[in-house]
Amino acid sequence: MAKAKRYFFCRECGYQSSSWLGRCPECGKWNTFDEEVVQRETPSIRQSAVGGQQSEPVRIEEVKYDETVRMQTHCEEFDRVLGGGIVPGSLLLLGGEPGIGKSTLLLQTALAMKGKRLLYVSGEESEQQIKMRADRIGEPQGEMYVVSETSTKRIFEHIEAVKPELLIVDSIQTISSEDIDSSAGSISQIRECTTLFQHYAKQTGVPVLLIGHITKDGTLAGPKVMEHIVDAVLQFEGDRNYGFRILRALKNRFGSTAELGIFEMLNSGLREVPNPSEILLSQRDETLSGSAVSATLEGARPIFIEVQSLVSSAVYGTPQRNANGFDFRRLSMLLAVLEKRCGFKLGAKDVFLNIAGGLRVSDPAIDLAVACSILSSNVDIPIPPTVCMAAEMGLNGEIRPVTRVEQRIAEAGRLGFEKIFVSRYNTKGLDKKKYPIEIVELAVIEDAFRKLFA
DSSP: OOOOEEEEEETTTOOEESSOOSBOTTTOOBSOEEEEEEOOOSSOHHHHHTTTOOOOOOOGGGOOOOTTOOBOOSOHHHHHHHTSSBOTTOEEEEEEOTTSSHHHHHHHHHHHOTTOEEEEEESSSOHHHHHHHHHHHOOOSSEEEEEEOOBHHHHHHHHHHHOOSEEEEEOGGGOBOTTOOSOTTSHHHHHHHHHHHHHHHHHHOOOEEEEEOBOTTSSBSSOTHHHHHSSEEEEEEOOTTSSEEEEEEEEETTSOSSOEEEEEEETTEEEEOSOHHHHHTTTOOTTOSSEEEEEEEETTEEEEEEEEEEEEEOSSSSOOEEEESSOHHHHHHHHHHHHHHSOOOOTTEEEEEEEGGGOOOOOGGGHHHHHHHHHHHHHTOOOOTTEEEOOEEOTTSBEEOOSOHHHHHHHHHHTTOSEEEEEGGGGTTOOGGGSSSEEEEESBHHHHHHHHHO
16 A cells, blocks of 8 residues: 555635645635545546446437436425436435435435335445334335445445445445545545546436535535536425425526425425415414515425514614514615605614525515515504515515516415405516406505505
């Protein structure tokens, strides 16, 4: 074995240096270099892992592929986020907080796949522990193998013996390569192991699903280059005080990053929520002020959520502003517009805003519902529960149009709402007669106040 070498790696971008540097020349970040002991042995398992295949240049006109070749997971929410299923040869990375349900999601997905041979590699649990969880979730619908292993050399030996059609690795931070002398979870180990699985996936056509840990800042642990290597980065998030879990794509080379999958955590595993609007609106009280319903859009799916506000006199010298599930800076902007255009003196009052269900919404169509819920709490007049809203609000108090308003209106009528407030610019060329709901046109925020609280 050759003499061990020491290198410094940037934890942000993975840049390698022979000496410590205060500022990374690649990404420009300060104090991000960590020292690691690196020893590369020969021959590398990177060649043996994929059978030593060599690539050759091919004219792009000669490349053939099948558009319907995606592998279905039989989980509609998971397939929606991926863009219709798993693309063969793709490398997916799933991240999330500890205990949020990452392993449960992938194990449940693996058990539900029919007629497929799968290999579940766990570096955190034994085979007996995986079996205990599998018995609680359900029976396998295909041929599934499990192994507890952390060495890449042994993992590829198991892969050669099983020849799976789908590989799941839980988690990438626990896997280590013999080519690197540093401990598992280090920057060099994560980068090397991720690259090994990338070579295996691309040259064999077998999709690989990796589970990754996250840091206290909420970002994926390991070098930033790992997110560039993989084809898709999925985030599994949610508040542990709520039963809902949200799966969203932060990066997806084969689909949209705007899609959203919603699950509910139960004792028997994760349950898909095909219509989250009915659950998010099931506990509303029509006698309370400060509550408004917004027709938001996550990808191609309209979701109706409840916006709750509380406006009260400031007890302390400085008024408090707090927003859960909504951008705090946008809340400050909307409060300034309401005070300037509507004449409400909100500068000396505490304002608390909450998105029911523990969701976080970035759709600008929620602006009108936020403004109306604040006005409702301020004047202590409830908004009728049969009214919903979908519009953006500008700095001059104008009600601006939003995208896919027809889809929002149709979903509102299906859920039983009687009125929907939209911008008048959204109604140009819109056939109101075909919708079973009254469409109320608004030009400025004062129009909404008159129609709701006059």
